[in-house]
Amino acid sequence: MFKNNFYYLWFIVLLILSLVLFGISLYLGYNSYIYLLEYNLYLFNSLSLCYLLFLDWISLSFVSVVLFISSMVVFYSMQYMGWSSYSSVRFLFLVLLFVFSMFLMIMSPNMISILLGWDGLGLVSYCLVIYYSSMKSYMAGLITCLTNRLGDVGLLISICWMMSYGSWHFLFYPSFFSEYIYLLVALSCFTKSAQIPFSCWLPAAMAAPTPVSALVHSSTLVTAGVYLLIRFYSLISFNSYLIFVSMITMTLSSVCALFEYDLKKIVALSTLSQLGLMMMSLFLGLSELCYFHLITHAMFKSLLFLCSGIFIYYMNNTQDIRSMGFVCMNLPFTTACFNISSLSLCGIPFLAGFYSKDLIIEMSLFNNCNSFVFIIFYFSLGLTAGYSLRLFFYTMVYNNNFNSFSLMDDNLDYMKISIFILTIFSVIIGSLIIWMMNFDLLFLLFPLYMKLMTLCFVILGMWFSYESFFFDKLFSIKFYLFNNYMWFMYSHSFYLHFVFYSLSFNSKTKVLGWGEYYGAMGMSFYLVKLSNLLQFYFSGSISMFLLMFMFWLMILV
Structure with a gap:
């Protein structure tokens, strides 16, 4: 069976690479070593084009975490996506290309190679989101790709700006560049990490297959912006107003998760809430704790997605949590792993999420924040436990509304092995890192x-979540729609499209493709017109040439 199985081969390769790089990162962190590997790609006279790798304990440990989760996702996908068809092999190589793009972004301090990885993440994520080739996935992929394009524009502007200084290696000359360049990079990171007002692409990207969601929303795409800000942290003087952006993101996502019924979207909104927490800890000056939470969050969030994928897999592609009551009766092992990751997300003591979240909250109390920040911080913490309990109630306790349980079984297979390994790490990774990084x-x-x-x-x-279950007669339907559609953020994007459309010169003809009219289609139309006109003149008589010659001569004179 494993003879021509690319999934099995790449699972072994990624897992061995992850363990080796983790050992090297421990060695570098213990001895406080930093290695710079420079390779000359092109050398001509005084022009030197080189590629630089920056190896320290932060980059290597993060790469090892990404590779470890990728290996578990590949092993999981061997059963979830199949392994022998052409489309499943294409899916595997898209995932590997995604991991390689993340590797490019993590390992290099050069803005050009960071842009290569950043761009690769955006483009490959588009290919993965539209993998199922439906209209819904196509629209979700378009929203994801275009929102990430905004971050690419910010990085391109900063690269052009850095070019005037003579180097793209931002770590070598930290005091030389203007601080506005770093602020531009920080705003670009907001698009990848889905902070307000760029949040609406994150739930939309749930149209991708579940293994992709586990990889994208735990350790790769959404954490790319946070990781880059950790790298730039010592170079940026953060504005205190950015704290309120991350606070709004935390509250928005947590409230919206309380009114959502799609299983994958609830988990995606919890990812958005944790990203707001990471950004907030970063802006409060707790960069090491932010990195700590980044690693622990990657472990339990990938486990949460993979367990959700097993529920969807055995329930005939049903993602509505109202159809999932008493799943624990038929899938006890998967349910146990799901609940462990959910409790870790809430910060229940002695699981992985507890060590990082508790340290961030307690250290933030020493930062002289005002009472408003203090209240919102703790309120969003309570909402996290609220939507986790609501998810538990609907999937495990609520009455069953599904048709048949005949296909459900909890036998040992590839999916169960991968979630079992991730469950072990979701329990122990917090205490391991807190000892290895000396946070204790x-x-x-x-x-x-x-x-x-x-x-x-x-x-x-948790109590508020239980009480909100009986709120269905308390508010009007508009209140639930307002929260279910992320405070109408989709509507805002449609409103902006309407404003730009009404202000465009082409609005009188009521042509919807005004972007194409002023873009490539309009240019090609006028180029063809100009070409036909020139061809008509050049195929004419000599008198036409003489007439044109006299005309241009008079203009020049």
Whole structure:
């Protein structure tokens, strides 16, 4: 069976690479070593074009985490997507191209190679989102790709700006470049990490296959912006207003998840909430804790997506959580793994998410934030526990509304093995990293009520979620639509399209393709017209040539 199986081969390769790079990162971190590998691609006189690799414990450990999750996703996809057909092999190589683009972005301090990886992530994610070739996936891929294009524009402008300074290696000359360049890079990272107002592409990208969602929304595409900001962290003087952007993102996604019924969209909105938490910790000056939460979040969020994929796989492609009651009776092992990752997301003590989230919240109390930031921080923390309990209630406790359980089984297969390995890491990765990075040496002194505040708000959020289950007669339908459609962010994009369309010169003819009219189609139309006109003149008599000659001579004189 494994003779011509590319999935099995690449699973072994990615897993071995991950373990080797993790060992090297421990060695570099222990000895505080940094290696710079420079390779000359082109050398001519004084022009030198070189490729640079920046190896330190941060880049290598993050690459090892990405490769480890990719290996589990590839092993999972061997059963989920099939392994012998042409389309499944194409899917595998698209995933590998996606991982390679992430590798390019992580390992290099050169803005050009960062743009190559950044662009590769955007383009390959478009190919993966439209993999099912339906109209819904096509529209979702278009939203994803075009929103990420905005970030590419910001990076292109910063590259052109850096060109005037003579080098694209931003780590070599940190005080030489203008700080506005770094601010432009930070705003570009907002598009990849789906912060407000670029958030609407993240739930839309759930049209992709579930293994892609597990990879994209845990450790690659959405975390690319956060990782790049961690890299640029010492060079940027962050504005305090950016904290409010990440706070709005946290609250928006958590509230919207309370009104959503699509399983994958709820998990995607929880990813958006955690991205807001990471950005907020970064803007508060806690870059190392932000990186810590980035790694732990990648582990339990990939597990959450893969368990959701198994539910969808065995329930005839049903993603509505109202049809999933009593899944635990037929899929007990998958349900246990799903609940472990969900509890880790809530920050329940001694799971992976607890160590990073608790440290971020407690360290943020030392940063002299005002009471508004304090309240919103804890409120969004409670909402995280709220939508996690709601998800548990609908999928495990609520009455079953599905038709048949005849195809459900929980036997050991490739999907179960991969989620079992990720479950082990979702439990132990937090304590492992807190010992290896020496975060356990931090001594924080709080009064008892402050120390118990986090746990109290988690319990309050669960209670609020239980009470909101009986709110269906309390508000009008517009309130639920307002929250279910991400505070009408899709409508805002349609409104902007309407404004630009009404202001365009072509609006009188009521042609919907005004972008094509002023773009490639219009240019080609007028080029053909001009070509026909010139051909008509050049095929005429000599008198026409003489007439044109006299005309241009008079203009020149």
